[in-house]
Amino acid sequence: MKISINRLKQYIHLTETPEEIAALLTRSGLEVEAVEEFQSVPGGLEGIVIGEVLTCEKHPDADKLSITTVDIGKETPSQIVCGASNVAAGQKVVVATVGAMLYPTEGEPFEIKKAKIRGQVSEGMICAEDEIGIGTSHAGIMVLDTDLPNGTPASEYFEISNDSILEIGLTPNRADAASHLGVARDLEALLHRPICLPETQELKIEKSGPAISVEVKDPLDCPRYAGVVVTDLKVGPSPQWLQNFLRSLDLEPINNVVDITNFILHDLGQPLHAFDAEKISDGKIIVGKLPKGTPFVTLDEKERKLSGEELMICDPNGGMCIAGIFGGKGSGVSDQTTTIFLESAYFSPDVIRKGSQFHGLKTDASFRFERGTDPNMPVFALKKAVALLQEIAGGKVSSEIIDVYPNPIPDFEIDVEYGHVDRLIGKKIEPKEVKSILESLDIQVVNETEKGFKAIVKPYRVDVTREADIIEEILRIHGFHQVELSENLRTDYLAEHPVKDLNKLQYRLTEMLAGQGYFELITNSLTKPQYAEKSGYLDPKLSVEIYNKLSEDLGVMRQTLLFSGLEVMAHNINRRQTDLKAFEFGTVYQKTAEGYKEGRRLALFHSGDRSSESWLDVSKPFAFADLYATVEKILERLNIDNAQIHVIESAPLAYGLELKLGEKVLGIVGLVDDKILKLAEVRQDVWYAELDWDLLCKKASGLKKYQEISKFPEVRRDLSLVIDKAITYEQVKSVAEKAGGKLVKRIGCFDVYQGDKIDSGKKAYALSFILQDSENTLTDKVIDKTMSKLIQAFQDQVGAVIRS
Structure with missing residues (x-):
């Protein structure tokens, strides 16, 4: 269940941070599993302002460009080169200033920098709606009808919302807390602050309507x-x-x-x-x-x-x-x-x-x-x-x-004894505090005596019907942390809490990789300083230097498993052992501002041919798919199924993929760059993957998920798409999963074509879709409707042309 901090503030005055509120609620029984930041537009339009075009002239060296001066609320106007055909003097426009990070509707975020365009300085960018992520139009720049002063943040004009969202793992008994009002009621008791209920007025008939x-x-x-x-x-x-x-x-x-x-x-x-x-x-x-x-x-x-x-x-x-x-x-x-x-x-x-x-x-x-x-x-x-x-x-x-409402549901009346309160909680709670806690929870205390009292509970508290429930309410607001532990503790039953054995986890993967023909490497944690200095992607300042080094070749601790593995590759290749599959579990090291840090990594290496030449078949070199298939098997073995992938073309890889779990980088997979191979004196291609073993262990689950096999048959449909070469299969798959909904069980690509039968810069994907409904047999109408949604989504979102 998600709860908005902004909405909670409409009920109760909050000065605490979202994290402090989360800790408070968790301590009282509403477990906050995560605190997430929400922005109605990615980036919150930070660095983007309202401006006014003062002048607009044609660029002397480009027919389709204009040179504008724009008032963005500073002492001097900014010169901006604009390519939109509809820009003109006198317009109120949206301006991304230098340093602003833009999050377009499609594509990767990018930073606005001061630049020269065809010889003319450009200090910002006049934006179309798709360029700042608030729409899809790219027909021209946005022209605003507003009297807001120049320099006003665009977030004010577009009513951008920034919020913190609490993800609460609501237990079945707390039905009363399944709303913002319900959570606010708990905060009222925990913070000793009154809540403000929304006002309502008696309804007055304004117009006659149908009689119901x-x-x-x-x-x-x-x-x-x-x-x-x-x-x-x-x-x-x-x-x-x-x-x-x-x-x-x-x-x-x-x-x-x-x-x-x-x-x-x-x-x-x-x-x-x-x-x-x-x-x-x-x-x-x-x-x-x-x-x-x-x-x-x-x-x-x-x-x-x-x-x-x-x-x-x-x-x-x-x-x-x-x-x-x-x-x-x-x-x-x-x-x-x-x-x-x-x-x-x-x-x-x-x-x-x-x-x-x-x-x-x-x-x-x-x-x-x-x-x-x-x-x-x-x-x-x-x-x-x-x-x-x-x-x-x-x-x-x-x-x-x-x-x-013929029979109104009455309040619950519960007799409570102070002695029982003290016995079950394990410490004495003064009657004055008991009454204060209960009344802050909207529970009325009546008929008070030295021995106890009667509690009147509103019927929305379906979980508070017995004396023990009242005592639980007192305890969770008083605070479990305030109940001191006795010197002697005992329990009649200890629940089983399985602990991950990281050694067993590593051994399980070692067995799997060895069974697939991999050799395990164990290399030295000391390495050459030149690797960090000349590789172009490692920071030499982060290398942990050895003071009493035995030699310059072993002068620093390694920041990656790549170079020690490449040394093994070179050693074997130089001895004509050219077909190699290897893996290594090892530790990497770095300097930090606080001292040092280290982390465990899992590295995989492929080089040479995956199959030797024989009378049955010709030799076949390793390809990206061979290494990525192993990575997928590792994730499957660890029951990790939510990794996101992104294409990268940065050192140490010539090209490949980056895997992420949420915002954390899980690892990289791809072809090692020639510059890196030359540095390690390797004379043939090497495919490399490095995974964060600490993160894998943290996210690994020993539980597999099973579900009943559907009684209803699958249906297969195929589509052939012509799309731009820049569009990845992952993008296509993501579009299909969103558009197809739960009926699309599996998506496959069984053919890729690039050639003279289609336009240059294009490629064709042949895709298969397995459709299945777990509750009914699919009808032609439902199948056709689903495929129509997929076709429309491909056309709208990736510009696909459907081949018949």
Whole structure:
């Protein structure tokens, strides 16, 4: 579950850093697994400002370039050479100043530097929207309609959002914390600061709309059902602040109506559902169950057979929504919707849990309903949502709030004894502190005596129903860390916590590599200083020098396993042992500002031929794919499946790939540069991989993931794409995985062509796609729709031409 720090600050005054808040929440039982930084635009448009073009003249030596002077709020205007055809004097424009880092919509980030273009100085760049990552247009520079002063940061104009996001591993019992309000309530108790609840006003009917009535046939499964009619809606994009909030939680904005319901869900923890009111037959909503086997088409266009046990929201013609789980295709909000019935309900956790499990549907709404929501929240959430609909979508309230709540759910009343509090916690907690903690958690303390008291708990705290639960609440706010350990500790049961044995891990890989024909190297950690001085990619200042060196050839500790391995390659090649496969586990060393650091590495070497000449076949030299296949097997053996790859053409490699896990570099794979080979006196090509063994050990998992084999068959479809040579297979694969969704199980490339039958600068990929649905047999309609999405994505994102 993701929580926005910016949104939390709307509830409670926070002066602590996100890391301090994360530590505080973790200590109290809401484990924060990660703190991530979010920027609505990569880089936050830092160094990019609003400017005004003062003059614009043609470049004397280039027909398509202009020389402009631009006021960016400094004492003197900046001269900028611009290639856009639409640049003109008097325009307000977006200017990237010298030193700014740009993150374009497509391509790698780059830094703006002062330069000379055809002999003319250029001190910055006037930007198009795709060049700063806020859109896809490259038709020309952006011309702004604004009165903002020159030099104003562009982040203010574009409403760029910077936020810190807490990733909370929510335990099943803490349903109350599945929202920003819920987390704020815990912070109120932990920080002793009041929270500010959002204000709502009584709704006033602004315009008459369709009359909607509600009949709840099963009050046990639906104790409370509320709703309101809103008319004159204009469905469209949400404002930037709402889009930024949703994106910070990894949610994609859809339209203002749906986005508001998602906002309320994550903000207050109350799921809402919007029905197109014109699609509700006879203006009547019926909450009940439908017969077993009844077909129902959900929003994802799948027909599902009902079990007869799930709760349904219906009209007289049939089902409109699987209550609390998933909406129906026939009643959803579309771009043409102008009137909605907005539902806010409290459903029994049991009925939602069974329905979700039966249909294999896990949604944000079902996540909350099946754990238990607040029965007192539906009307409050409705009022907040309607206020947003009025503000954002121009809606008008067209009915009173319908609130069917025949049997209000009472608060929990729990008797607590101070003696039990002290015994279970392991130390004496003063009654005054007990009361303060509980009241800060919205738990009322009444009937106080010397022996104990009665606690009144609101029903949204579904996990606090017993005396032991009350004591747990006291302890987690008081602080586990404040309970002193006794001198004698004992336990009746010790859980098994398997510890990674790094020696066994290394031995397992050694066996695997030896089984594939590799020889293991053990080389000296001392090496020549010249390697760092002349290689062009190692910093000699970081070499750890030996004071009492035996010789200059062994004068420093190695920074890489590459050169010691190349020395072994040269030794064998000089003795006509030219076909080599080797690996080494070794330590590398570097100086740091604090002293020294060392790290373990795994190096792989290929050189010569992978197969010897024989009467069966000709000899074949090693290729990149041979080495990379071994690297993939290593990652597979360690159960690491989330490595990202990037093409590199920098020393020590002539070309190759860089592997990363998140922001950390895992290693490199590729062909060693000729300059490096010459330095090590190696006279034939060497393929080399160096992996961070410490990082591999840290990320390695001994657990394999298994899943049931699908009962439904796979389908294969092939496509042939003509694309630019610069586009990598990884880019193509990434586009396919996003566009194809969960139906695309495997993607393969079975042919690559570059020749005179296609344009120069182009190449052709023949790709195979294995499609499979784990729940249904794929139909031609679904297959064709998926392939159409793939084709469109390839055309739009990588400029592919589909070959028939």
